[in-house]
Amino acid sequence: MAKMQIEWSKLIPLKKENIQELPTSGGVYRLSKKSEDGKYYVFFVGSAEDLKNKLLTHLSEKEPNVRLKQLLSQPGDFVFRYAIVAERSAQQAIEKQMYRHYIPEYNPEEPKSSLDIEANLN
């Protein structure tokens, strides 16, 4: 299995104005919500060829994942972090790796990827 080193952002509040600051690069990301115990738990992982556009979609009416859309429309302390990853195949492999690590509640199924990559998740 090939190791891949990527650089993650800090936790960023999931707000349109913060997403607008992102580059239009491809990459991977995960969404978390602050729980009653004060910790942030991952509830969704994703990858995109255009991070900014994908994250904005999550906050818009166009979001196709109905459960996710419903969750994000409710009050809550939502944050995200992302990492820039240029290659689409690597994005998908890391998305699958994150899915297996977190088993996030709002991903409807395991992302598909045949690439055998292990990236750092922090």
Added chain:
Amino acid sequence: MTLVIGLKAKDGIVIASDSKASSEITSNNTVQKVFKLGEHSAVGIAGDGGLAMYFLDQVKSGLNHGTGVLDLAEQIRIKGKEKFNDFFEHLVPDKRPALSLLLAGYTTDNKPEVYTLNSRDNFVPRKSVTGFECIGVPYIADYLLNRLYEAEIKVDAGEELCVLCIQETGEQDASVGGPTRVFTFSATKNFQEVLSADIEKLKEKNNQFQVRQKSRFYPEDPNTGSDNPAG
């Protein structure tokens, strides 16, 4: 080793097993461990595979299936004790191989019952008080069934629960494995096997269920990450 599970559902009985037999150096994934007795009764067996098969052939012959599962349990007790004493009269009880049976069926007034019988105590039938029983390698399955089983469970959900128990045990204990086989029947529906394709679908569904809460153990660390991550 083996895992056989029998459970009473609201609308029938589910009996399921793995299909792995193993010795010290070899293993085989094609072993049948659940057998139809009548149309509305079945038995699962755990222990020395070859002995179990021969013992069952001997015990099954001449059983009267029309008198309800309670009487069936008693018939198996008498025959089992007789056969085992015959087979192993040269061995003291502690040195004899052990066989466990799981018997499921209906009473004469159509109530489902599950019994376990063990050679170590002369096949005295033990009636399930929980609605389910496991023989072979029962620990993980017992835990899951204690957590997840309710008497209101329907047969289709019972199939799913049995598959989950065998799947989880197989992932933790190498002596349980091979294709999972599931059988159902009721007081009015005849004994039948669930299609292997349907079992695979249940396994896939279970894969989604079993680790659903994993993210609870890996919260985000707010102290890591950079302001402007580079590609």
